[in-house]
Amino acid sequence: MDEEYDVIVLGTGLKECILSGLLSVDGLKVLHMDRNDYYGGASTSLNLVQLWKRFRGNDKPPEHLGSSREYNVDMIPKFMMANGALVRVLIHTDVTKYLNFKAVDGSFVYNKGKIHKVPATDVEALKSQLMGLFEKRRARKFFIYVQDYEENDTKSHEGLDLKKVKAKDLISKYGLEDNTVDFIGHALALHIDDRYIDEPAMDFVKRIKLYAESLARFQGGSPYIYPLYGLGELPQAFARLSAVYGGTYMLNKPECKVEFDSDGKAFGVTSEGETAKCKKVVCDPSYLPDKVRKVGRVARAICIMSHPIPHTSDSHSVQVILPQKQLGRKSDMYLFCCSYAHNVAPKGKYIAFVSTEAETDQPEVELKPGIGLLGPVDEMFFDIYDRYEPINNHDADNCFISTSYDATTHFESTVKDVIAMYSQITGKTLDLTVDLSAASAASEE
Template identity: 40%
Template structure:
């Protein structure tokens, strides 16, 4: 780590995916960017950890982590340390590895999410050239649960005709709707639906115009448009229709599902965006907590203070803009407000998910109506095919918005998901494990345009990144006062043309 500059155009606090994308975008625009993170790894909440790091995070006590941190600090300072000393906390079972080289075969995503094959984030990856440094693999299937059974989500007329997901009576209407989605072109009125104005009619009215019943509308809205609740129904139909078009277009790219996932896990994404930002001259500093944001007499950001990652001396740099994730403002009610809680379980399995044709990867959505809830339950599955775990193992996640946070038994809200994984009623097979975490969800109170402190949103319960890219675009517009348009790098454009 070299010396810091005296001044930066923007200081970004946190290395989550949202922050790292913005860091690379501003770097590509020629801005001088500093990115700091209090953690020792890239990714913040969107990081990938090895199995020993998972044990430290979820199985060690605060005291055990404190002792380990002191030992690590002593090693960094060159003080004598017993190299043969055992870790201060428990190690993973031997089946998951007995030494660091085996623990490092695991890349467990803390916020397991997929990318849409033709989605905003994937387009950003291509245009910025990040795909030069990572491999993206197809996810095996996209499913929705009805009556306790997972069904593939139909995305073409033929699939709608053969699917058992919808009734025989609804198949005709579903086929017509998907034909409309496949053919729709904004500038070709012959592809528009008579009686449907996307800007004037609500999506609830659009479903009615196509003759779609409540269940068909629900799985389209949640498993294809990927809404987390039903509030979209009474908004204009344009955005939901565009989301469904994106789903179908992404599905067409590979055939099995519209989703892709990075080889070696999601931790690759923030790390590669960080690398890209560094290529543009950006500065990164891990193990560097934010100490203070400084303001001028008019209440606008003028700088930040933080301890130097090596010397621990206080460093002050000038800046006029700060972007940060909400975890750096906990307890500051004027900065962030809690909008709910989610509960997420990360599971190590030794088997695929029943009902998915033994898929090595999948997304499954359990709609709220199937469980008597207000919010859907999301399930993701990846395997050793993605180099995220040793052969014979699978990594699954189950997540949902916590609806009864005061019940004293939040795990019960994941029970339908655990049943789908074969882990119902607390069951765990041999060499299986699960890590459960309740997470507070935050959003910024102000938009940041007054004092130039721009705060991102917490990651939601869904298993896709579309809401994350929405946040990236929203923050960029608040910072720059214009829409985010990412131009393709010239070297990438030449590569595409060749």
Template identity: 45%
Template sequence: MDDGQDPIKDLEKGFDVVVMGTGLTETILSGVMSVQGKRVLHIDSNSYYGGEGASLKMSQIYEKFRGDGSKPPAGLDKDRDWNIDLIPKFLMAGGELARILRQLKQVQDNVQFQQIAGSYVFRGSGGGFFGLGGSGVHKVPSTALEAAKSNLIGIMEKGRLKSFLESVAAYDDAKGPQHQGMNLEKDSMKSVYDKFSLEEPTRDFVGHAMALYSDDSYLELPARQTFNKIKLYAGSVAMYGKSPYIYPLYGLGELPSAFTRLSAVHGGTYMLNTEVLDFEHADDGKVSGVKIKFENPRKDGEYVDLVVKTGRVLASPNYVAEGKKKKRTGQQVVRAICVLNHPVKGTDNSDSGQIIIPQSEANRKNDIYIAVISSAHNVCPKGYWIAIVSTIVETQNPQHELKAGFELLEPIEET
């Protein structure tokens, strides 16, 4: 807002669109509409941008998850050094989201991406007949050549995996599901594995570390989707080498922040720490205004209730009554943010990586994921790593379900 204007009077003029929530979807829409010349008000009940996709300072992490007034310990208390994601997500380099973001000038000008150093899978036992791998973290092979060199699998299995990956590489989805005597729209993935005589551990890392399925339900589904997922993985690795993943410097929160800046440059108005109280409706039932509560910018400590007139509202589900009252169904995810002062064992001292513990290795129905980043991505001070462990909740003791991940990361400085 212009410092010469009364901010409240400016709000009373109304807006073409009111956007609620500053996640990536909301900020992209806000940015696009501002560029189109619409008068946009963008509000968020949080004190930070990004919603669930935000990257927070260490003090904000303590405030959000501990809420008892505790402060970060010495060595972790310099906020300027920390950008910690609430939800870990690496972008597949060849995936649709990365492709779209690379085409947007606002992202090109404001966000830099860094490659994630490696993609790994945990193996709790040896790699089959004459296997060289043993227990521990292993790099995931993505091509027939890498499979031939990998110590993740045994000598006898290397040839079978090589044949399988060559078959996947030769598949062209545009030509239909018929491929090398298989009908990938009808044949299950299990039957394809059987055709190539792949062992169970090999099926595990192909399905979970390359195709990125979190459980084994995909085995009974048509193989076409799995072939395409593996091709995407291998193609993404081929773009940059090392791993298929990329990640924005300074954290995932840089993505919504880029579009926030785009909207602001084109006249968008942003208000954090703003509560949505109610919606007003016209006679035809359409939304005509939003009642909000915010601190009076002219008088510290005084709060104002105000109805902002608008003809359109775009909102994250948690801002509307139906979203707030909606009964939680389906799967829940448990996550833990861990601070380390060492690289993860078995990753060759890598500055980053995704590690997957297949469900079969943890005696679970769902995999455990560990996303590791470091100072190379400008998210923490030098000498530290951030590891976020997550999985789908299966029991009444969610934190215990992350135990296998914690053991892999030990010693953990802070969690």
């Protein structure tokens, strides 16, 4: 451990593992350490016995749930947009060779008390039960505008400069109703609140295009993909990648104390009496608690079921977004469901999560609208965790700290954080212009 490294990464959460993989591929000398004896940090995967131990202490799981080994319950479950940034990172780093993906069956939205499939194109808009006849026509025109929009082709702009025109002005141009805006903004553009309405429309339009392009990639029922055996495979795949490029991994390293010089700059990490020197430290908030602040809490229910979520076309894997306005809340709620089809549970069993940004001290009560959509549940666990974000100046202290995972059940916000951190650490922009046909090859239909 007495060597000198370019970067020491602390914690093997998804963000940290992706970063150590990217930095290793860039030719940096990386040491990756974790105080735990397992990969994944907060985003680890648990089998049934581990799940029971975490939430029920010494109780044993009931036998009717099947073999513990067949469960891979992701603690921070998130689907990947098939055409999105994370898939591009996977291909850019060649991690796809360690993983198999499968398309996710369904993408739904909660509207006026019911679950509906999310329409993403002009054709789907005309079929959707979400809108009346006239609204369908207006939505169809809006979707055609978005599909045809090309940033470099002014003919497709219809006289609108989306870098200046606000999202609300684009929406009003097409006369869309509030309910329509609700599902487009939250279930298609995946905005987590309504602030985007007053921001330039460019990002809004690009997000909807990404959704539609992702949906077209696998011709499935949703724009999402998910690894077989769950996300627990991802940190290990990036660890393998880092090792291939000369990265060093050390699990079960107690303490992992970051060392600072008299100017307050990090210069190494000490564990078990040895100090490894480095130029930069990358870590999750738990390693440098005095350099982060609490910004919220995520409340969630983890459920084991023997059936798919009702009204989702019997989807074995599905995301349902419950926009904040539909629930009279400040933040959206998310349903995530996966099953034996993705090898995360025994045959006939389904793992469902209900998650949201906690707004009270009663997560069980807050989560009721989502839990009520699941139907009968075999077992349920409640969990609440704090969310942190860094408050340090990384130029001054050489420390690069990730933000905690939010309540969303998709990867878009997580990957934004990773890409921003990569640029801060290296001073470079991550080139994600990759051939996405490689993703199809690595994916199982």
